[in-house]
Amino acid sequence: MTRTDTRVGRADARPAPGRARPYWTTRRRDQLTGYLFIAPQLFGSAVFVILPLILVVWYSLHEWNVLAGTFDFVGTENYKALADDANLGAVLRATGLFSVGLVVFNLGLALLLAVLLNQKFRGTVLFRTLFFSPVVVSLVAWTIVWGFLLQDNGGINGLLDTIGVDGPNWLRGETTAMISVVVVQVFKNVGLNMVLFLAALQGVPGELYEAAEMDGAGRMRQFWRITIPMISPTILLTSIITVVGSLQVFAQIAVLTQGGPGTSTTVLVYYLYQQAFQFHHFGYGATLSIVLFGIVLALTVLQWQMRRRWVHHES
Known part of the structure; x- marks a missing residue:
């Protein structure tokens, strides 16, 4: 009696003697399908991310004058100019102040609003909509409106005048200008982080609070021992998004203060724009972008x- 192999696919695993194995096997077809699915993303990343990064490094080694039509190789001269730039320290200081102020107030206010709106009371849906609506408003339109409100004779000082307070010229004082820009940006995007925090809070199991309450833990202890650890992944996500966004701010500075007074609100992105597109130092602008x-x-x-x-559950 002949012994037969009962394993599935054994007869198809090896080609018959004298026959070449087909190139398009099932495994290769599956691999090709996977590559085709990710091809658009790979193409977009290569064209719009990797290639621009390479070009920026290349441009930083040149002095490109668009008006004169010259493109001269200067090596590391732009990097030497970076080290000798007297304004760079003030620009980095303004960038740091803006980023710290935005991250602290945005995340703090977003978490506070999320905790309040996570309670069960009437009107929460309305308040959620009100706080989130600035996120979908045009950034330029939002900034222009706030520019009128923050003028010396604008709406903010008009309200202060009704209670006998003489408000400052918010956008012309070195301290008040930075505060104004931070506040405008916080109110613009706080709704996005609020929604993310709110979704995280609603995912915290209620049994944890019930057990903590039975053990005698108060509200503040529950918040620090249960709420914060459980939503820590969302805190990480929002902090990364907010930090990166704070370092890329441009429209608010360009519309409200144009980097002034002096260099008090000239953040790095706006300084890069000035060097490249106002002073036509594209090589130095590329160096600043690096x-x-x-x-x-x-x-x-x-x-x-x-x-x-x-972050909770990270090891």
């Missing part, structure tokens, strides 16, 4: 590495 990319990359990696210390 500095910006390095700062964003370093802060993102730092936040990602720190997640193991304070």
Whole structure:
């Protein structure tokens, strides 16, 4: 009696003697299908991310004068100019102040609003809509309206005048200009982080609060011992998004203060724009963009590495 192999697919696994194995096997067809699915994303990343990064590095080694039509190789001269730039320190200081102010107030206010709107009372849907609506408003339109409100004779000072307070010229004082820009940006995007926090809060199991309450834990202890650890992944996400966004702010500065007074609100992105498109130093502008990319990359990696210390369930 002949012994037969009962394993499925054994007869198809090897080609018959004298026959070449077909090239388009099932495995290769599956691989091709996978590559076709990710091809649009790979193409977009290569054309709009990797290639521009390479070109920026290439441009930083040249002095490109569009008006004169010259494109001269200068090597590391732009990087030497970066080290000798007397304005760079003030620009980095303004960038840091704006980023810290935006991240602290945006995340703090968003979390506070999310905790309040997570309670069961009438009108929560209306308040959620009101706080989220600025997110979908045009950034330029939002900034122009706030520009009128913050003028010396604008709406903010008009309200203060009704209670006998003489308001400052918000956009012309070195301190008040930075505060104004931060506040405008916080109110514009706080709704987005609020919604993310609200979704995270609604995912925290109620049994944890019930058990903590039975053990005698108060509201504040429950918040720090249960709520914060459970929504820590969302805190990480929102912090990365907010930090990166704070380093890329441009329209608010361009519309409200144009970097003034002096360089008090000249953040790195706006300074890059000035060098490249106002002063036509495209090579130096490319060098500044590399500095910006390095700062964003370093802060993102730092936040990602720190997640193991304070993000729940990370090891």
